[in-house]
Amino acid sequence: MYEMIMMWDWLGFAIRWLHVITAIAWIGSSFYFIALDLGLRKVPDLPVGAHGEEWQVHGGGFYHIRKFLVAPENMPDHLIWFKWESYMTWISGFALLMLVYWVGGELYLIDANKADLSLWQGIAISAATLSIGWLIYDRLCKSGLSENPTLLMVLLFVLLVAMGWGLNQVFTGRAMMLHLGAFTATIMTANVFFIIIPNQKIVVADLKASRTPDAKYGKIAKLRSTHNNYLTLPVVFLMLSNHYPLAFASEYNWLIAALVFLMGVTIRHYFNTCHARAGNPTWTWAVTALLFLGVIILSTMGLEYEGDEEEQAALSGSALVMAQADGFEEVHEIVMGRCSMCHAREPFWDGIRTAPKGVLLETEADVALQAQAIYLHSGVTDAMPPANVTFMEAEDRAAIRRWFRNAEG
Incomplete structure (x- = not known):
C-alpha cells in the first residue's frame, strides 16, 4: 500500500512537470511568433509572395527571417510544424x-x-x-x-x-x-x-x-x-x-x-x-x-470580514502573541476537529500520506505558528477545509477571525 501511494505521488509529479515543460515550450513559441509577425518589415528586395522580413541576433548568431502570407513558390524540403507543444x-x-x-x-x-x-x-x-x-x-x-x-x-x-x-x-x-x-x-x-x-x-x-x-x-x-x-x-x-x-x-x-x-x-x-x-x-x-x-x-467582498486597517498589524505577531491571544483555546479546538486529521504528522484521512504542503496543525505550538495561514485560508476565505469536507461552520470561521484580531491587542 505504501509503495502504491509513493508511485501515485510520483506519477502526479511527473505529469505536472511534463505539463509545465510543454506549456513553457508552447507559450514561448507562441509569444515569439506573435512578436516576429508584428515586427516584420517591408523591404524592396522581397521575393514574390513574401509579406516582410526581420533580422534578429541571438546566441552569437544572426537570423534572417521572411514570412510568406500564403506560401513560397517552391515548397522547401524541410518544414518544421509547431503543433506538438500545444498538443502535449x-x-x-x-x-x-x-x-x-x-x-x-x-x-x-x-x-x-x-x-x-x-x-x-x-x-x-x-x-x-x-x-x-x-x-x-x-x-x-x-x-x-x-x-x-x-x-x-x-x-x-x-x-x-x-x-x-x-x-x-x-x-x-x-x-x-x-x-x-x-x-x-x-x-x-x-x-x-x-x-x-x-x-x-x-x-x-x-x-x-x-x-x-x-x-x-x-x-x-x-x-x-x-x-x-x-x-x-x-x-x-x-x-x-x-x-x-x-x-x-x-x-x-x-x-x-x-x-x-x-x-x-x-x-x-x-x-x-x-x-x-x-x-x-x-x-x-x-x-x-x-x-x-x-x-x-x-477578493474580500461578501466575506464576513471584521476589523480595520490596524488588524493587519497582527500579521507580524509572534507565535507567542498568537498563543496568548483571547480565543486561542477555542480556535485550537476548532482546528483539532476540522483540520488536524489531514495536517498531522501521521494523517488519518484516506488517501493523504503526508500533511498537505507540510503544514502541521496538531499541537498548540503548530496552531500558533500557522496563525496567518489559518486566518487567510479558514477565516477570511473558505479555502480550507477543501470543499468544506469537515463541515466547518460560519461560527467557527468567525471565531478564527476574532482570535486573530485579538492578537494585536
Missing part, C-alpha cells in the same frame, strides 16, 4: 486534471454546500465543460462574426464569464478556476488541432499539387492564432490560482477570473503594439493596475 500541453494538463480533480473529486471538485452531486456527476460536468465550450466558440467563429473580430472577442469574453459563473454554482472555487483555465486551454489547443494545422496542410497540399493556395485559409488560421495570443496569460493565472485562496475561495471568484481575462487583453495589447512599432500605449499600465485593484477588492 493539453494532454498532460487533462491527465493532471483527472488525477487531482477526478480521483480526488471528493476533496477538490464538488462543493456539497453548492450542489448535491455524486462524484460521477461532478466528473461528467467537468468533462462536458471542456467540449461544450469549444463547440459554442467554434460556432461563433464560423457564423460570419470573423468579419467583426472585435465583436467576436466580446462574445468570447461573455462566454468565458458565463462559464466561470456556471462552474462556480457546482464546484469548489479552486475547481472553478482550474476548470475555467482548462476550458480556455481546450479552446486554444482545439484551434491548433482543428483549424490552424489543417488549414496549413491544405496550403501545403495545394503547393505540392501545383495549385495556387487560397489565401482564406491563412486568414482563418490567423484569427484563431490571435485569440490564442490574448488568452494565454489568463490561462497561466488560472492554472496558478489554486495557490492563492484570496483568488479562488472568495464569493466573487468568477468575477475575479473575468477581470483577469481583461488584464490579459491589456497586457498583450501593450506588447503587441510595441512589437508592431505602432506606439507605446502606456495607458494599458494604468488600466491593468485598476483591474488588479478590482481583483483585490473583490
